[in-house]
Amino acid sequence: MILELDCGNTFIKWRVIEAGHDRVIGSGVVGSDDELVARLKAIPRLQLRHCRLVSVRTDEETERLMASLQVHFGVVPVMVRPAERLGGVTNGYEQHQRLGLDRWMAIVGGYRLARGACLVLDLGTAVTSDLVNSDGAHVGGFICPGISMMRNQLRTHTRRIRYDDLAAERALQAIEPGRSTVEAVERGCLLMLQGFVKTQIDMAHHAFGESFTVFLTGGDAVLVQDVLPEAKVVPDLVFVGLAIACPLS
Ligand SMILES: Nc1ncnc2c1ncn2[C@@H]1O[C@H](COP(=O)(O)OP(=O)(O)OP(=O)(O)O)[C@@H](O)[C@H]1O
Numbered sequence: 001m002i003l004e005l006d007c008g009n010t011f012i013k014w015r016v017i018e019a020g021h022d023r024v025i026g027s028g029v030v031g032s033d034d035e036l037v038a039r040l041k042a043i044p045r046l047q048l049r050h051c052r053l054v055s056v057r058t059d060e061e062t063e064r065l066m067a068s069l070q071v072h073f074g075v076v077p078v079m080v081r082p083a084e085r086l087g088g089v090t091n092g093y094e095q096h097q098r099l100g101l102d103r104w105m106a107i108v109g110g111y112r113l114a115r116g117a118c119l120v121l122d123l124g125t126a127v128t129s130d131l132v133n134s135d136g137a138h139v140g141g142f143i144c145p146g147i148s149m150m151r152n153q154l155r156t157h158t159r160r161i162r163y164d165d166l167a168a169e170r171a172l173q174a175i176e177p178g179r180s181t182v183e184a185v186e187r188g189c190l191l192m193l194q195g196f197v198k199t200q201i202d203m204a205h206h207a208f209g210e211s212f213t214v215f216l217t218g219g220d221a222v223l224v225q226d227v228l229p230e231a232k233v234v235p236d237l238v239f240v241g242l243a244i245a246c247p248l249s
């Protein structure tokens with residue numbers, strides 16, 4: 001069994017697959033290293049032989065997690081390293097090692113699945129967009145705040161925007177102009193997100209013409225799915241890239 005991890009800024013996304021079969025034995029999202037260990041220990045007949053991970057956390061945090069996995073499960077995790085080329089994709093950053101490794105894994109995975117030009121949209125703590133042309137050249141991308149960050153910034157930096165999470169959830173059942181603070185803010189942030197992804201589609205059309213694949217991933221992908229009917233929602237896109245970056249030798 002192989003443990004795969006995508007360590008983001010807020011959550012760790014994990015899954016356990018059967019080596020050679022790609023059959024998923026378990027998967028989930030956890031908020032801490034300890035929670036991950038507990039979730040894994042609860043899997044009956046777990047036998048981890050390998051572990052591969054991608055992390056955008058600090059080296060210290062990532063090393064702590066790797067050490068904990070070694071202690072609890074006896075696996076030595078393999079970590080994705082920056083590269084200029086992988087899986088037919090060329091990193092488009094001026095300094096390739098600066099491109100977030102989760103973005104790198106998602107575009108390598110996207111290019112593999114698309115076998116051609118693609119636009120990769122990842123909606124998590126941050127929202128990222130990356131374009132890859134039909135030759136596999138990553139032409140660059142964009143980073144902006146995720147929806148939680150947008151609304152939290154509004155709440156933090158204004159004095160009169162105050163509401164609870166339940167009201168927030170209810171406000172998003174429609175997108176008419178808001179008639180209360182919670183509706184105005186929640187719907188405003190949602191429209192920013194949707195506007196952003198639609199602009200990315202326009203940009204991809206401009207760059208690639210009609211033939212490109214749109215991939216949507218990350219925890220908040222559902223929020224824009226309706227406005228992007230052409231997008232393929234692939235929650236495990238980062239793991240597709242991860243298998244290419246860290247094959248079992
Ligand atoms: N405590 C939780 N347990 C399980 N799932 C959760 C929990 N909290 C949030 N989630 C869900 O997990 C997903 C988190 O994925 P997401 O891609 O947003 O990760 P992130 O770590 O916030 O972002 P990033 O990887 O970009 O840093 C979301 O779908 C969210 O709704």
Ligand SMILES: CC(C)(CO)[C@@H](O)C(=O)NCCC(=O)O
Pocket residue numbers: 008009056098099100101102103124126128143
């Ligand atoms: C943008 C995030 C936070 C998305 O998870 C991550 O990919 C990251 O920390 N990237 C480093 C900066 C960059 O990609 O230019």
Ligand SMILES: [K+]
Pocket residue numbers: 008102122124218
């Ligand atoms: K991510």
